Amino acid sequence: xxxxxxxxxxxxxxxxxxxxxxxxxxxxxxxxxxxxxxxxxxxxxxxxxxxxxxxxxxxxxxxxxxxxxxxxxxxxxxxxxxxxxxxxxxxxxxxxxxxxxxxxxxxxxxxxxxxxxxxxxxxxxxxxxxxxxxxxxxxxxxxxxxxxxxxxxxxxxxxxxxxxxxxxxxxxxxxxxxxxxxxxxxxxxxxxxxxxxxxxxxxxxxxxxxxxxxxxxxxxxxxxxxxxxxxxxxxxxxxxxxxxxxxxxxxxxxxxxxxxxxxxxxxxxxxxxxxxxxxxxxxxxxxxxxxxxxxxxxxxxxxxxxxxxxxxxxxxxxxxxxxxxxxxxxxxxxxxxxxxxxxxxxxxxxxxxxxxxxxxxxxxxxxxxxxxxxxxxxxxxxxxxxxxxxxxxxxxxxxxxxxxxxxxxxxxxxxxxxxxxxxxxxxxxxxxxxxxxxxxxxxxxxxxxxxxxxxxxxxxxxxxxxxxxxxxxxxxxxxxxxxxxxxxxxxxxxxxxxxxxxxxxxxxxxxxxxxxxxxxxxxxxxxxxxxxxxxxxxxxxxxxxxxxxxxxxxxxxxxxxxxxxxxxxxxxxxxxxxxxxxxxxxxxxxxxxxxxxxxxxxxxxxxxxxxxxxxxx
Amino acid sequence: xxxxxxxxxxxxxxxxxxxxxxxxxxxxxxxxxxxxxxxxxxxxxxxxxxxxxxxxxxxxxxxxxxxxxxxxxxxxxxxxxxxxxxxxxxxxxxxxxxxxxxxxxxxxxxxxxxxxxxxxxxxx
Numbered sequence: 258x259x260x261x262x263x264x265x266x267x268x269x270x271x272x273x274x275x276x277x278x279x280x281x282x283x284x285x286x287x288x289x290x291x292x293x294x295x296x297x298x299x300x301x302x303x304x305x306x307x308x309x310x311x312x313x314x315x316x317x318x319x320x321x322x323x324x325x326x327x328x329x330x331x332x333x334x335x336x337x338x339x340x341x342x343x344x345x346x347x348x349x350x351x352x353x354x355x356x357x358x359x360x361x362x363x364x365x366x367x368x369x370x371x372x373x374x375x376x377x378x379x380x381x382x383x384x385x386x387x388x389x390x391x392x393x394x395x396x397x398x399x400x401x402x403x404x405x406x407x408x409x410x411x412x413x414x415x416x417x418x419x420x421x422x423x424x425x426x427x428x429x430x431x432x433x434x435x436x437x438x439x440x441x442x443x444x445x446x447x448x449x450x451x452x453x454x455x456x457x458x459x460x461x462x463x464x465x466x467x468x469x470x471x472x473x474x475x476x477x478x479x480x481x482x483x484x485x486x487x488x489x490x491x492x493x494x495x496x497x498x499x500x501x502x503x504x505x506x507x508x509x510x511x512x513x514x515x516x517x518x519x520x521x522x523x524x525x526x527x528x529x530x531x532x533x534x535x536x537x538x539x540x541x542x543x544x545x546x547x548x549x550x551x552x553x554x555x556x557x558x559x560x561x562x563x564x565x566x567x568x569x570x571x572x573x574x575x576x577x578x579x580x581x582x583x584x585x586x587x588x589x590x591x592x593x594x595x596x597x598x599x600x601x602x603x604x605x606x607x608x609x610x611x612x613x614x615x616x617x618x619x620x621x622x623x624x625x626x627x628x629x630x631x632x633x634x635x636x637x638x639x640x641x642x643x644x645x646x647x648x649x650x651x652x653x654x655x656x657x658x659x660x661x662x663x664x665x666x667x668x669x670x671x672x673x674x675x676x677x678x679x680x681x682x683x684x685x686x687x688x689x690x691x692x693x694x695x696x697x698x699x700x701x702x703x704x705x706x707x708x709x710x711x712x713x714x715x716x717x718x719x720x721x722x723x724x725x726x727x728x729x730x731x732x733x734x735x736x737x738x739x740x741x742x743x744x745x746x747x748x749x750x751x752x753x754x755x756x757x758x759x760x761x762x763x764x765x766x767x768x769x770x771x772x773x774x775x776x777x778x779x780x781x782x783x784x785x786x787x788x789x790x791x792x793x794x795x796x797x798x799x800x801x802x803x804x805x806x807x808x809x810x811x812x813x814x815x816x817x818x819x820x821x822x823x824x825x826x827x828x829x830x831x832x833x834x835x836x837x838x839x840x841x842x843x844x845x846x847x848x849x850x851x852x853x854x855x856x857x858x859x860x861x862x863x864x865x866x867x868x869x870x871x872x873x874x
Numbered sequence: 875x876x877x878x879x880x881x882x883x884x885x886x887x888x889x890x891x892x893x894x895x896x897x898x899x900x901x902x903x904x905x906x907x908x909x910x911x912x913x914x915x916x917x918x919x920x921x922x923x924x925x926x927x928x929x930x931x932x933x934x935x936x937x938x939x940x941x942x943x944x945x946x947x948x949x950x951x952x953x954x955x956x957x958x959x960x961x962x963x964x965x966x967x968x969x970x971x972x973x974x975x976x977x978x979x980x981x982x983x984x985x986x987x988x989x990x991x992x993x994x995x996x997x998x
Contacts, residue, residue, distance in 0.1 A: 657960065658888060661888070661891065661960065661982050661983065662888050662890035662891050662894075663890075664983045665890060665891045665894035665895070665982075665983065665984065666890055666893070666894045668894065668898075668983065668984065668985075668986055669893070669894035669895070669897040669898050669986065670897075671986075672897050672898045672900075672901035672902075672986060673897045673901070
């Protein structure tokens with residue numbers, strides 16, 4: 258829906274008018290019939306001398322021309338309802354009929370003069386104030402004629418002298434009656450038109466505010482819709498393009514562009530444009546100092562120009578004129594970090610931008626700013642993340658070689674000659690610490706990998722049994738050497754849509770811990786099945802357990818419980834924090850129950866609908 | 875063979891690993907020759923005609939170990955070759971060791987006992 262420049266006759270009022278006219282036409286049936294019936298009754302009961310023929314004729318005449326109106330309307334489909342001519346024709350015919358009735362029912366003394374008032378009301382409703390007064394004037398004149406006719410005795414039929422006895426106006430002279438009726442008519446006309454004029458004004462105001470409300474509503478809806486787009490898309494070009502398009506259409510403009518400051522803050526390049534010709538668009542970046550309008554806007558002010566082709570502040574006046582651009586509104590695109598650029602709309606006709614329009618454009622500029630900040634933050638985030646992963650990988654790689662060398666050398670020591678017991682013991686110590694470091698740097702790498710942003714492309718639907726095969730085998734080997742009973746109970750064909758590496762990391766850690774911290778002869782159970790909540794997995798052991806006061810800390814990096822350290826098993830303290838980071842990133846649920854000395858159970862639930870975090874839209 | 879002992883050629887760009895290997899193998903009564911790169915290794919093969927070669931998978935360039943193996947096969951030498959690979963080298967799944975003609979793979983960190991036992995059975 259676009260805004261129409263200028264105003265039409267308001268539509269509801271036209272409809273109102275149509276309804277009223279239809280009502281009048283249906284009333285006229287009664288009027289016509291009423292004349293006939295009243296004539297009949299009066300001539301029968303009260304006044305046998307009544308000239309019934311002319312009166313019947315008028316009644317019939319009224320019915321006939323009403324029929325004509327109906328036929329005319331049905332032929333034109335009701336579109337001619339409110340034309341001036343039609344209204345005037347109706348009123349003219351009505352008045353003529355009334356005058357004739359009056360004439361034949363007693364002239365100036367006729368009781369039917371009261372019906373004049375009724376017609377005045379109709380006139381006041383249908384016509385403007387001036388026309389209504391005009392009608393009143395006509396009525397006064399015609400009444401005057403009737404009065405004169407009676408006075409000069411030209412009035413006919415003469416038998417009507419008798420009616421004078423019947424009316425309240427009997428003792429008065431025609432002039433007096435005329436004056437009385439005329440005054441009454443004038444006052445009525447004035448009152449009626451006053452009321453209708455005020456009503457019309459109210460109606461107009463109401464309609465205007467309804468329109469305004471509708472417009473505001475429409476603007477809000479557009480802004481809401483745009484806001485949602487901004488929130489759901491990170492493709493900044495697309496978003497800014499939509500903003501430019503919507504700004505143009507919503508404001509009823511011809512064209513719009515968005516220019517953003519580059520890194521040096523010295524140039525403004527086009528980020529989005531709508532409604533321009535190819536030629537005009539390819540004008541390249543503009544130096545900030547070149548355009549006064551831009552300078553002002555970049556200070557945070559709203560700028561309007563009435564005639565772009567004539568304004569000295571515009572560099573490309575010729576081109577603008579050729580392109581058909583007349584008025585312009587420019588607002589800054591501002592975010593928390595400052596002014597990012599400007600947005601300009603151009604109209605095809607000279608236009609003074611209202612406060613409301615300026616606010617609307619500013620709102621859209623704000624949305625643009627938000628979108629830009631979002632996109633920038635996200636790309637910064639991605640870069641930081643890439644750096645972090647690279648760093649972790651490099652560390653891992655670079656540390657491994659020298660460590661491997663150290664290990665090789667230490668392992669070779671016993672073969673370079675016979676060692677005494679002390680030397681063997683020292684070597685064993687060194688070996689253990691080297692193993693620790695290897696584990697640590699592997700866990701570092703795992704942790705960095707766990708913390709990376711989620712990439713949907715690495716996820717696939719996999720069978721748990723396939724992905725976890727290696728982890729389970731390793732656990733089995735370790736369990737076997739410790740005589741631990743390992744039970745694996747995975748629901749057949751159980752699948753998950755997940756990055757297989759993540760899945761492997763979670764369970765190699767959990768299973769590894771379970772076996773590690775369970776003393777000889779214990780048992781470890783791994784259970785996995787599907788339920789309403791998703792895929793529910795548990796790893797439980799009969800091991801050393803976790804003290805209640807440590808529960809909060811076990812997921813913290815480098816934390817190992819007293820029991821764990823006392824067990825003599827090696828560990829980096831990173832395993833559970835890796836598991837937690839991974840489960841959180843997947844939108845899953847992790848919980849632990851434990852009793853020191855009796856065992857521990859870890860529960861991980863992978864949700865059915867994988868919640869989306871840190872994704873590219 | 876040289877002086878009645880089997881000759882083993884070790885190729886690795888890490889000089890300390892080479893030294894450790896040398897110590898272990900010499901304790902197992904083998905003659906050890908070393909090279910620090912694939913190209914040096916190829917030269918040494920011609921010079922000393924080893925009975926067995928142990929080569930590292932990752933040297934200065936990625937895959938230099940496998941390159942060495944294929945080049946050696948191409949030149950018609952038929953010496954049993956063992957590759958040293960670090961755990962976590964994701965190339966594990968990607969190379970068909972049998973197709974490459976390797977006699978086997980050792981995971982780093984090496985188990986010296988296991989190494990010596992294997993060599994003993996291989997080089998009778």
